[in-house]
Amino acid sequence: MPPLPQPAFWPASLHTDRLLLRPIERADVAVMSELWTDPEVRRYLGGPVAAEELPARERGCVGAVGAFSVLLRTEPVVIGSVLVESDSRRAGRAEVSYQLLPEHWGRGYGREAVTAAISWALDEVTPARPEVVAVTQEANARSRRLLESVGMTLADHFVEWGEPQVLYARKT
Numbered sequence: 789m790p791p792l793p794q795p796a797f798w799p800a801s802l803h804t805d806r807l808l809l810r811p812i813e814r815a816d817v818a819v820m821s822e823l824w825t826d827p828e829v830r831r832y833l834g835g836p837v838a839a840e841e842l843p844a845r846e847r848g849c850v851g852a853v854g855a856f857s858v859l860l861r862t863e864p865v866v867i868g869s870v871l872v873e874s875d876s877r878r879a880g881r882a883e884v885s886y887q888l889l890p891e892h893w894g895r896g897y898g899r900e901a902v903t904a905a906i907s908w909a910l911d912e913v914t915p916a917r918p919e920v921v922a923v924t925q926e927a928n929a930r931s932r933r934l935l936e937s938v939g940m941t942l943a944d945h946f947v948e949w950g951e952p953q954v955l956y957a958r959k960t
Contacts, residue, residue, distance in 0.1 A: 797912040798853045802904040809856040809870055809904055812849045816857045819866040820849050823887045832928040834949055858901045867892040870905045880917035882909040903938045910960050918960040926952040
């Protein structure tokens with residue numbers, strides 16, 4: 789079966805004052821694995837990814853459409869990831885998710901990366917139906933503050949994976 793055609797908006801690189809978001813490369817896989825297995829990073833994401841699931845994730849992340857490595861511009865070191873993908877809850881919307889290594893929390897990098905990803909998604913990924921959503925556990929106060937700080941508003945409450953979740957949305 790031939791591969792699906794790559795969308796016109798991919799690959800993409802996004803630049804902010806302090807960050808570069810670019811497609812995940814083979815050299816980034818170790819950091820991606822660290823994000824997937826760190827108990828603090830995964831606290832509100834269902835816990836660390838099981839060891840038997842890691843090889844498939846590692847193979848699938850390199851060059852995946854909408855999957856960005858987040859790097860510092862001053863020193864090209866990967867500090868996290870941002871993913872923009874189709875929202876599985878409703879067609880036509882993009883969903884953004886993000887993870888940063890704990891040593892980079894509290895510096896505004898997450899807000900900067902998510903702002904860039906949302907703008908890109910609204911302009912390039914879903915321009916015909918410009919809406920971006922993000923989901924987090926209701927208990928994740930830090931992530932909820934970040935989403936509110938980038939102009940997203942609380943749109944829904946629901947239970948998924950046995951935990952209360954909140955959905956935030958932003959339209960142009």
